[in-house]
Amino acid sequence: MTKYIAPKNIVVYADDDPDDIELVEEAFRQFANNVEVVTFPDGSQAVSYLKNLSEEDPLPCLVIFDINMPVLNGKEALVRLRQIEKYEEVPVVLFTTSSMPIDKNFAQHYGAGFVTKPLGFEQMEIITREFINHCAEEIQKQIRR
Amino acid sequence: MMRLNAFQQLQECQQVALLYQQGVYIGKRKLGSTVIVLYQLEGFYAEVFYRTYRREIMWIDCFSETAKLDPYLAGIDVEHLVL
Numbered sequence: 769m770t771k772y773i774a775p776k777n778i779v780v781y782a783d784d785d786p787d788d789i790e791l792v793e794e795a796f797r798q799f800a801n802n803v804e805v806v807t808f809p810d811g812s813q814a815v816s817y818l819k820n821l822s823e824e825d826p827l828p829c830l831v832i833f834d835i836n837m838p839v840l841n842g843k844e845a846l847v848r849l850r851q852i853e854k855y856e857e858v859p860v861v862l863f864t865t866s867s868m869p870i871d872k873n874f875a876q877h878y879g880a881g882f883v884t885k886p887l888g889f890e891q892m893e894i895i896t897r898e899f900i901n902h903c904a905e906e907i908q909k910q911i912r913r
Numbered sequence: 914m915m916r917l918n919a920f921q922q923l924q925e926c927q928q929v930a931l932l933y934q935q936g937v938y939i940g941k942r943k944l945g946s947t948v949i950v951l952y953q954l955e956g957f958y959a960e961v962f963y964r965t966y967r968r969e970i971m972w973i974d975c976f977s978e979t980a981k982l983d984p985y986l987a988g989i990d991v992e993h994l995v996l
Contacts, residue, residue: 785941787948787966865938885938887929887950887961889968 776804777907778826779899782814782845783807783834783863788885792832792863795896802911803829810837811845819852827858829907830899835864835871843871846878859902917957917977928973932959940985947971951985958982 779796783789789807796805808814811833818831831849833842840848842862849855861881864871875882881902886892900911915935920928936952936959943949948966952959959975 787941791967867934867936884933886967887933888970891929891933892967 777802777829777903777911779803779805779830779832780814780818780828781805781807781832781863782809782811782837782842783832784809784837785834788834788863791892795892795899798896799900799911802913811840811842811848813839815840815845815848818849818855827854829859829903829911831855831858831860832863832899833860835862835866843874846875846880850878859904861899861902914955917975920954920957920959920975925970925973928959928975929961929970932961932973939982942984951982 781789781792783792793805793807796803806817806828808817814831814833818828821827833845835842837845842864846860846862849858849860857879859881860879861883862871862875863883863885865885867884872882881898883895883898886895900908903911915931920931923931932952932954936954939951939953939958941948941950948963950961950963950967952961957975957977958981959973960981961973962971963969964971
């Protein structure tokens with residue numbers, strides 16, 4: 769008998785701060801059976817990766833961009849991603865140290881979520897749930913099962 | 914507007930909530946295994962000392978003296994600003 773193993777849901781995360789990358793990877797570790805986090809140190813590399821995914825590759829269930837990154841910041845990366853037809857509807861979250869309304873409005877304008885980086889453990893738990901809530905409903909069920 | 918002495922009177926969880934909602938992130942530095950994150954509130958600064966980054970807070974130090982910003986300023990690359 770051949771056992772079917774469902775492919776993991778891909779979360780793409782770009783951040784130049786290795787501590788924050790570690791934090792998000794750790795946050796998703798509880799869903800490791802269903803989620804794989806693919807990380808990049810800047811927006812440019814993340815957008816290149818996403819652009820070059822073939823038609824056969826599944827689209828990521830969530831893309832997370834830090835705002836302040838070298839080469840291509842999170843806002844620029846979001847704009848570039850939305851210009852690619854297949855990413856018009858893919859859930860994106862700007863994950864940032866900022867809590868400024870101007871950044872929130874920017875995210876909203878481009879159909880993205882906006883999450884301020886946490887200060888403490890309790891907030892990180894909430895934020896992980898928030899990340900997953902941005903995924904499509906079907907994916908949310910798969911991740912949480 | 915929250916003043917420094919009023920902030921100091923708050924419980925740590927209240928300080929954390931306020932920094933999360935209103936703090937402006939300035940920078941991060943490391944002191945041995947301790948990670949320290951600096952936020953600005955109106956008229957003063959707060960440093961969050963972490964045992965585990967963004968997870969386990971050791972304490973929060975708040976101050977208004979700009980001399981304490983030096984360790985963060987030293988880490989900013991201003992080369993691209995020089996003509």
